[in-house]
Amino acid sequence: xxxxxxxxxxxxxxxxxxxxxxxxxxxxxxxxxxxxxxxxxxxxxxxxxxxxxxxxxxxxxxxxxxxxxxxxxxxxxxxxxxxxxxxxxxxxxxxxxxxxxxxxxxxxxxxxxxxxxxxxxxxxxxxxxxxxxxxxxxxxxxxxxxxxxxxxxxxxxxxxxxxxxxxxxxxxxxxxxxxxxxxxxxxxxxxxxxxxxxxxxxxxxxxxxxxxxxxxxxxxxxxxxxxxxxxxxxxxxxxxxxxxxxxxxxxxxxxxxxxxxxxxxxxxxxxxxxxxxxxxxxxxxxxxxxxxxxxxxxxxxxxxxxxxxxxxxxxxxxxxxxxxxxxxxxxxxxxxxxxxxxxxxxxxxxxxxxxxxxxxxxxxxxxxxxxxxxxxxx
Ligand SMILES: Cc1cc2nc3c(=O)[nH]c(=O)nc-3n(C[C@H](O)[C@H](O)[C@H](O)COP(=O)(O)OP(=O)(O)OC[C@H]3O[C@@H](n4cnc5c(N)ncnc54)[C@H](O)[C@@H]3O)c2cc1C
Numbered sequence: 001x002x003x004x005x006x007x008x009x010x011x012x013x014x015x016x017x018x019x020x021x022x023x024x025x026x027x028x029x030x031x032x033x034x035x036x037x038x039x040x041x042x043x044x045x046x047x048x049x050x051x052x053x054x055x056x057x058x059x060x061x062x063x064x065x066x067x068x069x070x071x072x073x074x075x076x077x078x079x080x081x082x083x084x085x086x087x088x089x090x091x092x093x094x095x096x097x098x099x100x101x102x103x104x105x106x107x108x109x110x111x112x113x114x115x116x117x118x119x120x121x122x123x124x125x126x127x128x129x130x131x132x133x134x135x136x137x138x139x140x141x142x143x144x145x146x147x148x149x150x151x152x153x154x155x156x157x158x159x160x161x162x163x164x165x166x167x168x169x170x171x172x173x174x175x176x177x178x179x180x181x182x183x184x185x186x187x188x189x190x191x192x193x194x195x196x197x198x199x200x201x202x203x204x205x206x207x208x209x210x211x212x213x214x215x216x217x218x219x220x221x222x223x224x225x226x227x228x229x230x231x232x233x234x235x236x237x238x239x240x241x242x243x244x245x246x247x248x249x250x251x252x253x254x255x256x257x258x259x260x261x262x263x264x265x266x267x268x269x270x271x272x273x274x275x276x277x278x279x280x281x282x283x284x285x286x287x288x289x290x291x292x293x294x295x296x297x298x299x300x301x302x303x304x305x306x307x308x309x310x311x312x313x314x315x316x317x318x319x320x321x322x323x324x325x326x327x328x329x330x331x332x333x334x335x336x337x338x339x340x341x342x343x344x345x346x347x348x349x350x351x352x353x354x355x356x357x358x359x360x361x362x363x364x365x366x367x368x369x370x371x372x373x374x375x376x377x378x
Contacts, residue, residue: 008057038080052166063184065135103134120199122149140181147232150336153180155195163187201257204288206279208248212318214274215249221270232334239329304343311338
């Protein structure tokens with residue numbers, strides 16, 4: 001740590017007390033890819049102080065949420081700014097269509113708070129029990145609800161950020177696309193105003209299919225038919241087995257009950273056309289409750305491989321994955337413009353849990369999915 005100004009460290013230590021932690025391993029191995037310390041600010045002023053000190057004493061700072069990013073950045077001799085202590089939520093007043101949250105709030109907590117008012121975020125990641133508002137905003141992505149609402153970026157009304165040097169900035173409108181998804185490179189996010197929806201009449205649905213081809217065909221029919229679901233996702237048979245479901249390929253989703261006339265006939269027709277089986281409401285509910293799996297608020301989090309697939313290529317892509325990556329567990333999320341996000345895990349041998357996708361499998365997944373990349377045409 002000797003290249004970091006002792007004076008700066010003393011100021012940080014005095015200000016943050018026990019909320020500043022030096023990491024011994026960085027000292028033992030000065031070149032190791034580890035942060036030399038972590039600091040836990042409690043409010044915007046403390047974040048500003050850190051960025052000012054960072055600029056003045058040339059201390060590399062790096063934000064950290066829950067650490068579930070699929071491609072985590074290298075934290076080489078950085079001071080990690082951790083947002084665990086900034087977890088404020090301002091629930092909407094009557095008539096407001098947004099919620100305000102601080103960066104350390106995890107998505108499931110946000111969902112639970114909103115649910116108590118019959119509301120919910122328009123989108124949230126499947127890592128919601130762990131991942132934070134700040135972390136997902138810095139990454140951008142597709143998740144639960146993206147079938148209706150698209151990418152996270154399209155669901156952010158404004159973001160408050162602290163820029164390098166300590167300046168505070170409110171980012172809105174077109175400028176959001178430079179900040180959301182910038183992986184912390186544009187500054188630290190200290191608060192966000194996010195779109196919400198009514199969630200108190202959501203109905204989960206599910207169907208089981210004997211082959212990946214049938215599953216993908218039904219997904220495609222629903223998307224092409226513009227069936228007004230809120231969420232549309234799926235699990236291949238390996239993922240279903242890993243969740244202690246029967247070893248069939250599963251389509252699942254949710255929609256507001258008021259849309260049932262627009263959803264149910266099309267859903268039945270898509271299922272029948274692809275030799276599927278409609279799941280009973282309790283079965284659909286059980287699958288819906290596991291939509292976050294394999295992320296839990298406790299225990300280790302596996303890091304999945306990810307690929308984006310063009311919807312029109314979903315059938316051949318899923319079929320090829322079943323042939324070439326036999327046994328790999330896949331969870332799919334369908335998005336508004338026809339993109340399909342695939343998260344993949346290697347089910348752990350002789351264990352009910354899942355482990356990280358191996359690097360080889362990740363590359364193969366990307367190769368298979370990469371061939372289906374292109375302009376969105378379904
Ligand atoms: C099992 C599993 C399921 C997943 N499902 C999804 C999914 O459905 N959709 C999806 O898109 N992704 C998914 N992911 C990826 C990952 O969960 C998301 O990218 C997640 O939102 C990252 O949040 P985090 O709190 O873990 O952030 P971290 O991993 O801690 O950080 C991610 C990035 O954000 C930056 N950052 C963190 N906080 C701030 C801040 N306050 N200001 C500025 N920058 C900040 C960090 O420096 C880093 O660059 C999944 C990952 C796992 C392991």
